[in-house]
Amino acid sequence: MAKAKYPAYKPAKNTRLTPAGPLSGDGMTPVLPPEGKANLEDRAFDLIREASAFAGQVPIENQLLLSGLVRSMNCYYSNLIEGHHTHPRDIDSALHRNYAPNPEKRNLQYEAAAHIHVQTLIDERRDPAIEPASADYAIWLHREFCSLMPPDLLYVENPETGERKAVLPGVLRDGGVAVGAHIAPPAAELPAYLKRFAEAYDSTKLYRTRQVIALGAAHHRFAWIHPFYDGNGRVVRLMSHAMLLRTGLGSGMWSVARGLARTVERYKALLANADAPRYNAYDGRGMLSELALIAFCEYFLETCTDQVRFMSGLLAPKGLLARLEAWCAAEVAAKRLERGSFEVLREAWLTGPVPRASVLNIAHVKERQAREITSRLLARNVFVSETPRAPLRLHCPIDTLEAWFPGLYPPFSRMPETGAAAGSMLGML
Secondary structure: OOOOOOOEOOOOOOOOOOOOOOOOOHHHOOOOOOOOOHHHHHHHHHHHHHHHHHHOOOOHHHHHHHHHHHHHHHHHHHHHHOOEOOOHHHHHHHHOOOOOOOHHHHHHHHHHHHHHHHHHHHHOOOOOOOOOOOHHHHHHHHHHHHOOOOHHHOEEEOOOOOOEEEOOOOOOOOOOOEEOOEEOOOHHHHHHHHHHHHHHOOHHHOOHHHHHHHHHHHHHHHHHHOOOOOOHHHHHHHHHHHHHHHHOOOOOOOOHHHHHHHOHHHHHHHHHHOOOEOOOOOOOOOOEOHHHHHHHHHHHHHHHHHHHHHHHHHOOHHHHHHHHHHHHHHHHHOOOOOOOHHHHHHHHHHHOOEOHHHHHHHHOOOHHHHHHHHHHHHHOOOEEOOOOOOOEEEOOOHHHHHHHOOOOOOOHHHOOOOOOEHHHHHHHO
């Protein structure tokens, strides 16, 4: 099995791609694109419209089910962007505390479980009640995530010298770093930059459209500041998720990380482009390129909208129910389920948990067959129930994902095992 890719640590030399400026955070200006950019504002309105339409598409009772699936998906794609491939089956095993004996594979399972833990806190509003685009929130994200990581993954390495630096949970870096061609601000300037970051993206000071546009700008500027030795990419994607939720556009039922991973080369190229200094007198008045920031913000909002549309199409009742019916027919033919099972599944998807006493009427069968339908559905793990008398709640085991929700992941049959090079996976998305 290929080894996991560890992040490269490059201490910054005594040069900068952008002037340091005073300790005011001026080096990352402009913090927002100027107002009146029609293309960018159109993309913001598109996202607002699509997200609002999607919000009421799924019964409240089933939103928890989908949120759990999307958290695992978000973890898979976010880690893939970072160069770590963890098979969805191994992510599912980690959530059931079933870890692989192989140390490298097990470490990636721990990493996945840590990511899902943090996003669960965000989705369930158990995160700090402060602005997500702030130093305190970023430190909380980093600490929560890294505190559950195995020690083998908590370091960065200088590829030129082999020197290792420990990554401490929730602790800002104390030295300079170079990320590709970008030289991040010196450690001494981090407090000023993070203060400017929090002021610029405080949602209480922005009207609706500007809040939406700020999602992309904050995503890039946080990555540009690069306040931690490692984990910045995962932190900023979780921060963006939290910002989307706070604006009322996001939900646990879709994830921008899937879209970023599926266009990862463009994602990384536009991030790098927005690191560039101002090109000329027509490129804004800040230290960094205004045109490149606008391009990244447009891409980020397009990606969000695309993912809302993808999930909306995937969950459209006509197509979803057709897939459930086809799956049930195959299960009945294989004698794993009883006839009438689809009708019960359909009821659960459309209305929520199904009282056991209702099964005979829903499936139009007698009491004995209703009990058999219920028993088989529970044994197949597509229903769960807290007690023998409690209602039947819909569940989606890992082996039903591709049939019920095709496209959430690349085909499992084409995936290499956990720990394989993520580059080959990104190429097949």
